[in-house]
Amino acid sequence: MMHGEPIAAASLGEEGAVPAATSLPLVCTSKLTKIYRMGEVEVLALDAVDFAASAGEFDVILGPSGSGKSTFLNLIGGLDTPTSGEAWFQDHQLAKASEAALTRYRRDHVGFVFQFYNLVPSLTARENVKLVTEISRRPMRPEEALELVGLSDRMDHFPAQLSGGEQQRVAIARAIAKRPDLLLCDEPTGALDSKTGVVVLEALLRVNAEFDTTTLVITHNVAIREIAHRVVNFANGRIVSVETNQTRLPASAISW
Amino acid sequence: MNALHIKLIRELRRLWAQVASIGLVIAAGVAALIIGMGTYQSLEKTRADYYARNNFADVFASVARAPRSLLPAIGELDGVLVVDARIVRLAPADVEGLAEPASVLLISLPAGPQPLNQLHLRSGRLPEAGQTTEAVVSEVFATARGLVPGSRLDVVMNGTHRSVTITGIALAPDYIYAMTPGDIMPSEGRFGVLWMPEATIAATYDLTGAFNTVSLKLAPGAATNTIIAGLDRLLAPYGGQGAYGRSQQTSHVFLDAELTQLRGMSAVLPPIFLVVAAFLVNMTLTRLIALEREQIGLLKALGYGSWSIAWHYVEFVLLIAVLGIVAGYGFGIWAGNALTVLYARYYSFPVLTFSRDPAIYVIAAAVTMGASVLGAVRAVRQAAWLPPAVAMMPPAPPVYRRILGARNPFHLEVPQRWIIASRHLLHWPWRTAGGVVGLALATAILIGSLWSVGAINYMVDYTFNRTERQDGTITFLGSRPAAALYEVARLPGVLAAEPFASLGVEISKGPVSRRIGLTAYAGGSDQTRLLDDRFRPVVLPEEGVIISRSLARLLRVGLGDSVEIRPLDGGGQTYSVSVAGLMEGYLGLAAYMDLEALDTLLGRSPQISGVNVEIDERQQAELFAALKATPALGMISLRSVALERFRETMAQNMFVMIGVLLAMAGVIAFGVVYNFARISLSEQGREMASLRVLGFSRGEVSMLLLSEIAMVTLLAQPIGWLLGIGLARGMVSSFSSELFTMPLVLELDVFVYSTAVVMAAAGLSGLVVRRRIDRLDMIAVLKTRE
Structure with missing residues (x-):
């Protein structure tokens, strides 16, 4: 378990600086734009966003509802395609990729964690993770993934038998079991209380540190900003500011 | 229209595909009921009216030659109302356009009105008294041979050629179904009935003052068996051949067999459809109500009572039922009329129209609505009486169980997608069982109808290729010394x-x-x-x-x-x-x-x-000519003709029936799988979207649903086979009479075809639903709470 095991500041790199900031970005976007057509109304959800994140980075994305942060996450996660602009994963262009290529991309490189867990209720924790390891190229063992999130003793429980925090940690285990390059979390603690939320965040930080997984976390929760390398602020479909944390706090140090 | 009604209409429109597939199953059931009951009633009522109007006799007897002076004694038997003595003789006839000799049954017409088995004259007139060579001919024969009043026919009466003039065309209640004696099916155009003045027939066959058949009309409630025994006793000295009641009168018996089958069909098929329809209603409504749980809570919070909410969903079901009933009426009336037309070709009735008895339609509607509402009861009861606060909360998450308990004793490595599918099926055991039973019934209906094709082929093979392998049969008019064999053997060909x-x-x-x-x-x-x-x-x-x-x-x-x-x-x-x-x-x-x-x-x-x-086929014409020239040799029937006739009759009846049943089984299979899949998709849409996010392809995600359908369909097959065998057995015993037995031949191909049809229908509806999976909106699903 990760309680009382704060992540050492040293492991975060010198003075909490963004790791390997000078290397080629893992994901980047250029003038990424998404317009939703809802009946006769056009909604500009994302307005020419430029962004880049390097391998091993842990970024928190903040912003009010409708500011475009989820749309942004969906686009770089290959869940949706942009109206215009470009999105790259390493040297792969995502914006014009086919449906099959995006499926491949998600399968091989991306892990998702959502607010409402989205576990398969008819599968146990272990089986939910297995679901992913079965189709991955270089997965870890399901038990290993569950151990990472501190659920070794709950592996044979069905989602209905787990608490919200435990379910979310299964979702994280499921997302990381494939050893993704990119972990995208949309409000991972949104449905959880402070104490449980901290446990979930600790799991995310640990994965980020141990596997160098680039992690983007969307949240409404300003308290979470303290644990990130960088904080990206969205408003009206644009990135209005990016702050770099000079010192990062361990998850155990925050509460809300 | 109040707000709930508007909601109802929109709901129906939104779920139109499911509503339509359930409506079709209901329509099939209603149609089967209407076709079965309507045709049964038409035949039964028409026959009863015809019998009553034309005085169809109750008891029949043949005798070698009895004097007419015996008739008063017969009339004095207790319970006898009317006695009608006739002379009946089978005779060869030479018909224009027919190479081989035909045969006609000569029946005497009294000088006065006919007491029993009265003719129904279609056209022309009865023979005039004193006109010894005039005759009325049976309609089927006249139509087949193009005979009209004024036509002439060469009949060999007691060895002498007579040119008979047709004066009229008629039907008779004792020949509704007319067959050559000894044959198993009517031979249009090769056998007919000629009614001629009694004086002519009596003089020709030396039966003046005598008769060779007698029919009796009995008082209502008379002791038929006692009268038959009494008649036998009176006729015995004159070569009585045994009296019998209507139950052994050929025409009556064949109609009875038909009626029994129709009754069987209306007893078996509609309940199957109604059971499936009730199940589909239950399944669909349960899901709809689960999805609308919060709305129900809200409505109750707004002040709607439990009953008005319950009624809202019952209305939903009734509307589906009404749609099905209307479609079923339409199809039932159409098919019933078509079937009646087919019957009118085989059975000679003055008029035969499809029943318009409103009672049938009322019964069909009532039974269907009843079954549908019954299917809805459980689902409605569960939802409508929830306290609003409870209803507005999401339901407790479903609790799943492992199939083999906590341990996996076999250490089977099964793909997780199969585990998802099988656990989901087990989580809803009653629904799964319902789906299995529905598909099993579809398979069973197919087996229960397709087997008869094999059985008929078997019978044709058995009869015509294995046992009765002669090209033709020459039947003498009565017994002849064994030496007659050589007379035949010498004939050309x-x-x-x-x-x-x-x-x-x-x-x-x-x-x-x-x-x-x-x-x-x-x-x-x-x-x-x-x-x-x-x-x-x-x-x-x-x-x-x-x-x-x-x-x-x-x-x-x-x-x-x-x-x-x-x-x-x-x-x-x-x-x-x-x-x-x-x-x-x-x-x-x-x-x-x-x-x-x-x-x-x-x-x-x-x-x-x-x-x-x-x-020898090359000398067939010479043989027929020789037979026509030597009428004393009697009549010939040809195997090729018999076979062709048999196939024609069977093909027409069977293929119409099988076509209808095939369509109906398809409707069931499609309806069950489609609704099953739609509901499964509705419940698992979230899981499927999750899998897509995790990197599963559309095809892989679809397999989740398709494997569920496959499991249910496969599971249904053995059960369907067993039910089908039972259905076939039931049909064999309902077909079987003392006159006719059908072999229960169940070849492997019957099972293969039946299963293939059900699987095709299941696959088709699976693919229709798959299109919805392809359009699944991953993001929308994942951002919302169930």
Whole structure:
């Protein structure tokens, strides 16, 4: 378990600086734009966003509802395609990729964690993770993934038998079991209380540190900003500011 | 229209595909009910009216030759209202456009009005008194041969050619279904009935002042059996051949068999459809209500009562039922009319129209609505009475169980997607069972209808290729000395000739007796032969009789038991003979003997009733010409013609029926799978979206649903096979009568075809639903709470 095991500041790199900031970005976007057509109304959800994140980075994305942060996450996660602009994963262009290529991309490189867990209720924790390891190229063992999130003793429980925090940690285990390059979390603690939320965040930080997984976390929760390398602020479909944390706090140090 | 009604209409429109597929199943059930009951009622009522209006007799008897002075004594039998004596004779006829001789049944018309079995004149007039060569002809024969009033027909009456003028075309209640005596189906155009003045027939056959058939009309409630016994006693000295009631009158019996089948169809098919419809309603409504749980809570919070919410969903179900009922009416009336037209071709009724009895439609609607509402009860009850606060909360998450308990004793490595599918099925055991049963019923309906094709082919093969292999049969008018064989053998085109004798006998054991045909073949007959259960030819024993198993069962006799035989046209003498063999027979009750053994038993000089012949096709025309020129030789029936006729009749009836049932089974299979899949998708849409996010392809995600459908469909097959075998057995026993048995032949291909059809329908609906999976909105699903 990760309680009382704060992540050492040293492991975060010198003075909490963004790791390997000078290397080629893992994901980047250029003038990424998404317009939703809802009946006769056009909604500009994302307005020419430029962004880049390097391998091993842990970024928190903040912003009010409708500011475009989820749309942004969906686009770089290959869940949706942009109206215009470009999105790259390493040297792969995502914006014009086919449906099959995006499926491949998600399968091989991306892990998702959502607010409402989205576990398969008819599968146990272990089986939910297995679901992913079965189709991955270089997965870890399901038990290993569950151990990472501190659920070794709950592996044979069905989602209905787990608490919200435990379910979310299964979702994280499921997302990381494939050893993704990119972990995208949309409000991972949104449905959880402070104490449980901290446990979930600790799991995310640990994965980020141990596997160098680039992690983007969307949240409404300003308290979470303290644990990130960088904080990206969205408003009206644009990135209005990016702050770099000079010192990062361990998850155990925050509460809300 | 209040707000709830608007919601109802929108709901129906949104779920139109599911509503339509349920409506179709209901429509099929309603149609089956209307077709079955309507046709049954039409035939039954038309027959009853016809019998009443035209005075159809209750008791019938044939006699060699009885004086008319016997009639008062018959009329004095207790319970007899009317006595009608007639002369009936079978005669060969030469019909224009028909190479071989046809046969006509001559029936005498009294000078005055007919007391019983009155003609229904379609056109023309009755023969005028004193016009000795005028006749009225039966309609089916007239239509087939193009006879109209004024046409002429060459009939060989007692050895003399007579040119008969047709004066009218008629129907008769005793020949609604008209067949050559001894045949198994009507031969349009080769057999007809001619009603001629009694004076003519009596003079020709030397029966003036006498009669050879008598019909009786009985008082209501009269003791039929006592009267039959009394009539037998009176006729015995004159060669009485045994009196019988309507239950053995050929035309009546065939109609009865048809009615029994129709009744069977209306008893079996509609309930199947209604059960499936009720299940589909239950399944769909349960899901709809689960999705609308919060809305229900809200409505209750707003002040709607439990009953008005319950009624809202019942209305939903009733609207689906009404749609199905209306469609079912339409299809039922259309198919019922078509079937009635088909019946009108085989059964000669003055008028035969499809029943318009409103009671049928009311019953169909009531039963269907009842079944649908019954299907809805559980779902509605669960939802409508929830307290609003509880209803507005999401339901507790579903609790799943492992299939093999906590351990996996076999250490099976099963893909997680199969585990998801099987656990989901087990989580809803009743729904899964319902789906399995629904599909099993579809398979069963198919097996229950397709088997008959194989059975008929089997019977055709058995009868025409294995047992009755002659090209033609020449039947004498009565018995002739055995030497007549050589007369036939000498005819042009006859390659081989084998004699046979057939006579009507009463066979009895103790109190049980039946009137049957006893057929005797010469030893070593090769064209016509009997086969044992393994298709090996049976050598007719030197003494004793071989009887069909169904007859043995009726008489309760076995091998070596003795039975009594009384020839019907003899002097009433009975002979004791032992049962030397049993055989399967499809054409009712039958008995067979060796020709010599029969002559020895009866103590008579060798006699034969006809000859089976092998014909040189190139000389067929000469043979027919010779037969027409020697009318004393009697009538010929050809195997090729019989076979063609058999196939035609069966093909028409069967293929119409099978086509309808195939469509109906398809409707069930599609309806069950489609609704099953839609609901499964609705419940698992979230999981499927999750899998897509995790990197599963559309095809892989679809497999989740398709594997569920596959499991249910596969599971349903063995059950469907068993139900189908049961259904086929039921049909065999409903078809079977003393006249006719159908073999239960269930070839492998019946199962293969049935399963293939169900799987195709299941696959089709699966693919329709798959299109929805492809359009699944991953993001929208994942951002919302269930």
